[in-house]
Amino acid sequence: MKVSAIITLKKDVLDPQGKVIQQALDGMGFKDVNEVRQGKYFEIDVKEDDPKKSRKIVEDMCNKLLANLVIEDYKIIEIQ
Template sequence: MKARVHITLKSGVLDPQGRAIAHALEALGFDGVQDVRQGKYIELDIAETDPERARATVEAMCDKLLANTVIENYAVDLAD
Protein backbone atom coordinates (compact mmCIF):
# COMPACT_ATOMS: atom_id res chain seq x y z
CA MET A 1 0.00 0.00 0.00
CA LYS A 2 1.22 3.52 -0.79
CA ALA A 3 0.95 6.23 1.85
CA ARG A 4 1.33 9.91 1.11
CA VAL A 5 2.05 12.17 4.06
CA HIS A 6 1.68 15.94 3.89
CA ILE A 7 3.35 17.77 6.78
CA THR A 8 2.74 21.48 7.38
CA LEU A 9 3.53 23.94 10.12
CA LYS A 10 0.67 24.68 12.49
CA SER A 11 -0.91 28.09 12.09
CA GLY A 12 0.80 30.65 14.28
CA VAL A 13 4.21 28.97 13.94
CA LEU A 14 6.72 31.25 12.20
CA ASP A 15 7.79 30.00 8.77
CA PRO A 16 11.11 31.63 7.78
CA GLN A 17 11.45 29.39 4.70
CA GLY A 18 7.98 30.39 3.56
CA ARG A 19 8.88 34.05 4.06
CA ALA A 20 12.09 33.59 2.01
CA ILE A 21 10.08 31.94 -0.79
CA ALA A 22 7.59 34.83 -0.75
CA HIS A 23 10.43 37.38 -1.01
CA ALA A 24 12.06 35.43 -3.86
CA LEU A 25 8.77 35.24 -5.76
CA GLU A 26 8.31 38.99 -5.35
CA ALA A 27 11.87 39.60 -6.58
CA LEU A 28 11.08 37.49 -9.66
CA GLY A 29 8.09 39.68 -10.44
CA PHE A 30 5.29 37.54 -9.05
CA ASP A 31 3.19 40.20 -7.35
CA GLY A 32 0.15 39.49 -5.23
CA VAL A 33 1.53 36.59 -3.21
CA GLN A 34 0.51 37.57 0.31
CA ASP A 35 1.78 34.58 2.28
CA VAL A 36 3.69 31.35 1.68
CA ARG A 37 3.73 28.35 4.00
CA GLN A 38 6.07 25.53 3.08
CA GLY A 39 5.89 21.93 4.16
CA LYS A 40 7.08 18.40 3.48
CA TYR A 41 5.72 15.58 1.34
CA ILE A 42 6.73 12.00 2.10
CA GLU A 43 5.68 8.94 0.09
CA LEU A 44 5.94 5.48 1.64
CA ASP A 45 5.37 2.01 0.24
CA ILE A 46 4.37 -0.23 3.12
CA ALA A 47 3.70 -3.97 3.21
CA GLU A 48 0.18 -3.74 4.62
CA THR A 49 -3.11 -4.48 2.88
CA ASP A 50 -5.55 -3.49 5.65
CA PRO A 51 -6.23 0.26 5.32
CA GLU A 52 -6.94 0.75 9.04
CA ARG A 53 -3.71 -0.93 10.07
CA ALA A 54 -1.78 0.88 7.35
CA ARG A 55 -3.11 4.25 8.55
CA ALA A 56 -2.29 3.41 12.17
CA THR A 57 1.24 2.39 11.19
CA VAL A 58 1.87 5.55 9.18
CA GLU A 59 0.41 7.75 11.92
CA ALA A 60 2.75 6.08 14.42
CA MET A 61 5.66 6.84 12.06
CA CYS A 62 4.57 10.47 11.91
CA ASP A 63 4.19 10.75 15.68
CA LYS A 64 7.56 9.16 16.37
CA LEU A 65 9.77 10.48 13.55
CA LEU A 66 8.34 12.10 10.45
CA ALA A 67 6.56 15.09 12.02
CA ASN A 68 7.29 17.31 14.97
CA THR A 69 3.75 17.27 16.36
CA VAL A 70 4.47 20.20 18.67
CA ILE A 71 4.71 22.57 15.69
CA GLU A 72 3.52 20.51 12.70
CA ASN A 73 0.29 18.94 11.47
CA TYR A 74 0.18 15.96 9.14
CA ALA A 75 -2.36 14.36 6.84
CA VAL A 76 -2.16 10.79 5.54
CA ASP A 77 -3.60 9.63 2.21
CA LEU A 78 -3.62 5.90 1.39
CA ALA A 79 -3.81 4.24 -2.03
CA ASP A 80 -3.57 0.62 -3.15
Protein backbone atom coordinates (compact mmCIF):
# COMPACT_ATOMS: atom_id res chain seq x y z
CA MET A 1 0.00 0.00 0.00
CA LYS A 2 1.03 3.57 -0.51
CA VAL A 3 1.35 5.52 2.69
CA SER A 4 1.73 9.30 2.62
CA ALA A 5 3.41 11.04 5.53
CA ILE A 6 4.12 14.66 6.29
CA ILE A 7 6.95 15.85 8.49
CA THR A 8 6.75 19.36 9.86
CA LEU A 9 8.78 21.43 12.27
CA LYS A 10 7.19 21.64 15.70
CA LYS A 11 5.14 24.76 16.34
CA ASP A 12 7.75 26.56 18.43
CA VAL A 13 10.69 25.82 16.15
CA LEU A 14 11.74 28.68 13.89
CA ASP A 15 11.39 28.00 10.17
CA PRO A 16 13.85 30.28 8.34
CA GLN A 17 13.17 28.54 5.02
CA GLY A 18 9.47 29.29 5.34
CA LYS A 19 10.34 32.89 6.18
CA VAL A 20 12.39 33.24 3.00
CA ILE A 21 9.53 31.79 0.93
CA GLN A 22 7.18 34.27 2.56
CA GLN A 23 9.51 37.13 1.62
CA ALA A 24 9.77 35.85 -1.95
CA LEU A 25 5.96 35.66 -2.16
CA ASP A 26 5.75 39.17 -0.74
CA GLY A 27 8.13 40.39 -3.42
CA MET A 28 5.88 38.82 -6.05
CA GLY A 29 2.84 40.69 -4.83
CA PHE A 30 1.36 38.17 -2.39
CA LYS A 31 1.19 40.65 0.50
CA ASP A 32 -1.52 39.05 2.61
CA VAL A 33 0.42 36.14 4.06
CA ASN A 34 0.66 35.67 7.81
CA GLU A 35 3.09 32.80 7.80
CA VAL A 36 4.64 30.11 5.62
CA ARG A 37 5.97 26.90 7.08
CA GLN A 38 7.73 24.27 5.05
CA GLY A 39 7.84 20.57 5.64
CA LYS A 40 8.66 17.31 3.95
CA TYR A 41 6.36 14.87 2.27
CA PHE A 42 7.00 11.17 1.74
CA GLU A 43 5.06 8.68 -0.31
CA ILE A 44 6.17 5.22 0.68
CA ASP A 45 5.00 2.15 -1.16
CA VAL A 46 5.30 -0.83 1.19
CA LYS A 47 4.82 -4.50 0.35
CA GLU A 48 1.93 -4.92 2.78
CA ASP A 49 -1.77 -5.09 2.03
CA ASP A 50 -3.15 -4.35 5.46
CA PRO A 51 -3.74 -0.59 6.01
CA LYS A 52 -3.11 -0.79 9.77
CA LYS A 53 0.13 -2.70 9.37
CA SER A 54 1.25 -0.37 6.58
CA ARG A 55 0.65 2.61 8.82
CA LYS A 56 2.58 0.94 11.64
CA ILE A 57 5.56 0.30 9.35
CA VAL A 58 5.70 3.89 8.11
CA GLU A 59 5.29 5.28 11.63
CA ASP A 60 8.23 3.13 12.58
CA MET A 61 10.24 4.57 9.66
CA CYS A 62 9.36 8.11 10.73
CA ASN A 63 10.43 7.42 14.30
CA LYS A 64 13.70 5.79 13.32
CA LEU A 65 14.86 7.67 10.23
CA LEU A 66 12.61 10.17 8.52
CA ALA A 67 11.73 12.55 11.35
CA ASN A 68 13.93 14.20 13.95
CA LEU A 69 11.48 14.02 16.83
CA VAL A 70 13.37 16.61 18.85
CA ILE A 71 12.24 19.35 16.50
CA GLU A 72 9.81 17.67 14.11
CA ASP A 73 6.40 16.05 14.15
CA TYR A 74 5.09 13.53 11.66
CA LYS A 75 1.59 12.75 10.50
CA ILE A 76 0.29 9.95 8.29
CA ILE A 77 -2.19 11.62 5.97
CA GLU A 78 -3.24 8.94 3.54
CA ILE A 79 -3.10 5.19 3.10
CA GLN A 80 -4.23 3.70 -0.16
